[in-house]
Amino acid sequence: MSLQETKDHLIQLLADPDNKVIALSGKWGTGKSHLWREVQAASTDETTKGALYVSLFGLSDIDQLKRKLIESVVPVAESHPGLWDGAKRTMNSGIKVLESFHKGFGALSDLSLLLAPAMLREKMIVIDDIERKHEKLSVDEVMGFIDQYSQQYGSRFVLILNSDQLAQRPVWDTLREKVIDQEIRLLTTPEEAFEIAIKIAPSPYSAQIKKAAGTCGLTNIRVVQRVIRSVNRILGERNLADAILVRVVPSIVLLTAINYKGIDDGPDFQFVLAIGSASDIADLIPNKDKKPTAEDNRRARWRLLLRELNITRCDEFETLVVQFLESGQFDASKVTAIIDHYVAETDKMEAHHKANKLLDRLYWDHRAEEADLVAQAEKLVSVAHLLHAYTVTDLDKALTQLAGGGAIGQKIVQTWIAAFLAGQPEIDHDAPYRRPVHPDIINAISAIKTRTQAKTTVFDACIHIIKHSGWGTLQEVVMKNATVEDFESTIKGLAVDDFAVFVRRMLEIRLQRESYIAHFGSAADHFVEACRNIVNDPHSGRLGSLVKRLFDEVNLGAELTPQANPAGAGIDTSATA
Numbered sequence: 001m002s003l004q005e006t007k008d009h010l011i012q013l014l015a016d017p018d019n020k021v022i023a024l025s026g027k028w029g030t031g032k033s034h035l036w037r038e039v040q041a042a043s044t045d046e047t048t049k050g051a052l053y054v055s056l057f058g059l060s061d062i063d064q065l066k067r068k069l070i071e072s073v074v075p076v077a078e079s080h081p082g083l084w085d086g087a088k089r090t091m092n093s094g095i096k097v098l099e100s101f102h103k104g105f106g107a108l109s110d111l112s113l114l115l116a117p118a119m120l121r122e123k124m125i126v127i128d129d130i131e132r133k134h135e136k137l138s139v140d141e142v143m144g145f146i147d148q149y150s151q152q153y154g155s156r157f158v159l160i161l162n163s164d165q166l167a168q169r170p171v172w173d174t175l176r177e178k179v180i181d182q183e184i185r186l187l188t189t190p191e192e193a194f195e196i197a198i199k200i201a202p203s204p205y206s207a208q209i210k211k212a213a214g215t216c217g218l219t220n221i222r223v224v225q226r227v228i229r230s231v232n233r234i235l236g237e238r239n240l241a242d243a244i245l246v247r248v249v250p251s252i253v254l255l256t257a258i259n260y261k262g263i264d265d266g267p268d269f270q271f272v273l274a275i276g277s278a279s280d281i282a283d284l285i286p287n288k289d290k291k292p293t294a295e296d297n298r299r300a301r302w303r304l305l306l307r308e309l310n311i312t313r314c315d316e317f318e319t320l321v322v323q324f325l326e327s328g329q330f331d332a333s334k335v336t337a338i339i340d341h342y343v344a345e346t347d348k349m350e351a352h353h354k355a356n357k358l359l360d361r362l363y364w365d366h367r368a369e370e371a372d373l374v375a376q377a378e379k380l381v382s383v384a385h386l387l388h389a390y391t392v393t394d395l396d397k398a399l400t401q402l403a404g405g406g407a408i409g410q411k412i413v414q415t416w417i418a419a420f421l422a423g424q425p426e427i428d429h430d431a432p433y434r435r436p437v438h439p440d441i442i443n444a445i446s447a448i449k450t451r452t453q454a455k456t457t458v459f460d461a462c463i464h465i466i467k468h469s470g471w472g473t474l475q476e477v478v479m480k481n482a483t484v485e486d487f488e489s490t491i492k493g494l495a496v497d498d499f500a501v502f503v504r505r506m507l508e509i510r511l512q513r514e515s516y517i518a519h520f521g522s523a524a525d526h527f528v529e530a531c532r533n534i535v536n537d538p539h540s541g542r543l544g545s546l547v548k549r550l551f552d553e554v555n556l557g558a559e560l561t562p563q564a565n566p567a568g569a570g571i572d573t574s575a576t577a
Helices: 003-015 032-042 062-071 073-079 081-101 108-120 139-152 169-179 190-200 206-216 221-235 242-259 269-273 278-284 294-308 316-327 332-344 346-364 370-378 381-386 389-399 405-421 439-455 458-468 473-481 484-493 496-511 513-520 523-535 542-553
Strands: 021-026 052-055 124-128 156-162 182-185
Touching (some): 003 021, 003 032, 003 182, 032 156, 052 062, 062 073, 062 108, 108 139, 124 139, 139 156, 139 169, 190 221, 206 221, 206 242, 206 294, 221 242, 221 316, 242 316, 242 332, 269 294, 269 316, 316 332, 332 346, 346 370, 346 381, 370 389, 381 405, 389 405, 405 439, 458 473, 458 484, 458 496, 473 513, 484 523, 484 542, 496 513, 496 523, 496 542, 523 542
Parallel strands (some): 021 156, 021 182, 052 124
16 A cells, blocks of 8 residues: 555554554555654544554563553653543552552652553553564564553554564464454555655755656655755755756666665666676677576666666766765765766757657657657757767667658768767777667768878877877777888987887887787887888988997897898798798
């Protein structure tokens, strides 16, 4: 039952005096105690309004339970005096009788155990946190107390049970049949949980949080409160455009819910942070020879959740949120830098927001008219240059399934390509394709890459390797294609500072030829041959002497003699006879 339905049903059960023991069960944090307080506050029944409340958290014996109940009588008696007149008389007379025997009986703690039946007779008692009792207090003792006072003294009980945390389930199942008259299970909806939580922890981002929390199916009110506080802490009081909120709020909601275990069998941080990565895309490639495992099915379900949240890939923002959740430490300046970057690209964020809304309709909205979807897609042509190559590819693929959609999809692709060839958007030419990309886009990127390679010198490639302690496809291609003449002209044309950097790096590559040959081919040998030509050129002057000295310093001077041929470079071994 939902929160409202459970509330109505509980009121009906309380109205029937034959229901001596009522159990209100449900998962932890779904609002059971909140529900009881609402019912109690709205009740016109004096017994219900004057109900005694006790938590079993940490209690190790029944005597402690009785003492806590008697202690709670005082504030309740003050607000409902008529309900406790008889109990007061009983208590006063009991004290006088006991004091006549021994003055030590004057303390309430001593009397409570003896006077408990009289004090609790025909009263309503609410017992909460049963699953958090001390291990010394057995379930049998608790249920025995309830059975005794409900049967012998006319007491009524409301038991609040966290069904997902109860131990000794077989014992509960057995005793439930004997002691509990009625049980109702609370199934709070995400909307109800959010409405309770947002009153406790207000937020200027409530609309976006509510949508994301509903998608995640969050029914634990405490978790939703933590989600709201995380969003408030990370985003502060910024006035952000909807496109940016759609980008950042779902990620905060999901990651916070994961951190506090608010999603049943939900994804972990690693899965979310890797979404859209090469390893994630590899998981999507079907394997006809492999039957999907339970883990494969779980991951597929997680992908559906992230798709509903429009989380298709993560960047430094999600990484920062995870660091905050794991450490509790928060660097506002880093968030500001990221958000400022998003704000600076508001147009791009808006374009992606519109594209994702259309992709969402194309994927889920089976009632949508194809003509309506195509018309919505046509509006994206003018902003196609702001989209990612993957998004453009996804749009084209989906639109080809619609009548008249293929032409619009092609317009989006070609608009993107035209902008790319003109210098927008920025693309890392060496980045591997992590997801399928439209073939026309691949061709455009390849064409740009070819032009870039033609303009990139062997010196440029070498400097890139030095600065980045690595290289990409472009650097590999340039180094493999560099001729002896390329190296020779480069060495002769470099400024003094550049010469020192370039030659020393190339000497390192020569010294570790075996490590580099797979990536750079004969580049090291061509470099040595170019240096040999310079050293043996009588017109090279001081340059030849400098090159010779540098080679001697690393014990490679012998390779500069006219007869030297390092690693068999240039030898034709195809015919030895």
